[in-house]
Amino acid sequence: MATDKVGLTGLTEAESEELHRNLVQGTQFFGMIAALAHLLAYIYTPWLG
């Protein structure tokens, strides 16, 4: 594992990729949740109406 250390964090490339994948997935999931929550909030009390 010590062969391919990269960067200042001490994470290897595979490790950084996995971290990044989780970050992207989390952002996508939260984005969808936020969109749905806004849609429902709009249905409940429309703004700019």
Next chain:
Amino acid sequence: MVRLSRWVVDGWAELGTRFLPFADAATPDLPLSRLLRLSLFQVSCGMAMVLLMGTLNRVMIVEMHVPAALVAVMVSLPIVFAPLRAVIGFRSDAHQSALGWKRVPFIWRGSMVQFGGFAIMPFALLVLAGAGQSSHYPAWIGQFSAGLAFLLVGAGVHTVQTVGLALATDLVPQEGRPKVVGLMYVMLLAGMIISALLFGGLLADYSPGRLVQVIQAAAVVTLVLNVIAVWKQEARKPLQAHTATASDDPDFAEAWALFKSGPDALRRLLIVGLGTAAFTMEDVLLEPYGGEILHMSVGDTTLLTATLSAGGLFGFGLASHVLGRGFDPFRMAGLGAMVGVPAFAAVILAAPLAAPVWFGVGVLLIGFGGGLFSHGTLTATMQAAPARQVGLALGAWGAMQATAAGLAVAFGGIAKDVYGALTDATQGYIFVYCLELLLLVVTIGAMAPLAGWRRTHHPPILQDQPTRRMT
């Protein structure tokens, strides 16, 4: 002089652990603070359960005027994910991670899903109730989004609890596990009691804004508690370069077949299901039984829940103490089932004798027996779990336990209504209690060959990890 002060200091140290419940669950490798921190995930699970089953159940019917049948469907939706606990546990066993984590990614995702469910839940419920402007929109939007919110929270709870218990099993050596099980159960109960009181107080004067605040606060608390719980708990075990690939990795069917071939694995699962059903079927019937049949006051019936919890706490405490000394956990579960028999008999006899005291004693004993039973089966599951299949074993236990509990509560309510309508109200309750008695007897029967009532020696537990001595 030095020796004297040494002795005094040791005395203080011992006093601390003696009077702090479950302090002796810690081992040198795993200090109590870390264990307590890990058990916070149970607090967040307990909170979610209370919010779904108790608080929102009531608020939706009483304050939001959602039809009771629709509420019942929504609240019971999370149970569809319960059988998937086995798959979740297996996936975490087999998880391939460059970071070297098996459990943390699942607890994180579970927390995220639970957070997401709570984030949309208040708006979904308001739309479901047709509040505000939402009555101009088709009804399915509210039904779909509320259903989605409940499913997300349910999936999150199932994932976090399954994988969290697997992580606890990974961290704690064999001898320490009974104490940890006790700690986990007590924290679950504590989370449920504290959040029930908090939610009750906060939602006492209901307004839509308050509902949004309370549920979204629960979302944030979930995420905060779960992150604190798993922070730096799991050691990173990076893959041996890229040698450990998918080839030697069994799929679920293979893993399940291997798990099933363990000593009496299926019989153990069946016992968990039967016993859990027996101990939970009366869950929603105790308070109305006290009020309707025994004419107890509202304050007295509320005390019943406290009595049940007190019995459970006592059961967990006793089980932790006794199992920590090497008592066979399955025999402990069997004793719990045996305590349940006179308990239900007392509850049944309370009606013809018109004696609420018998009812109270029965409820206390149900809590106690149920505590012994669930502690015993979970400890037995942890101890029998092969090191490579910890997640699957705990997932299977959780799947059985959660499914049986959910179905039993639903069935208990329906059976009481149907049979009560056919005869009279008292008979409806008695019918369910008798059914539970019968289930307990069947459970004890199924346990007899396992618990070794006549043998003094328990069959060797399948384990392939070295056990460390607890000092």
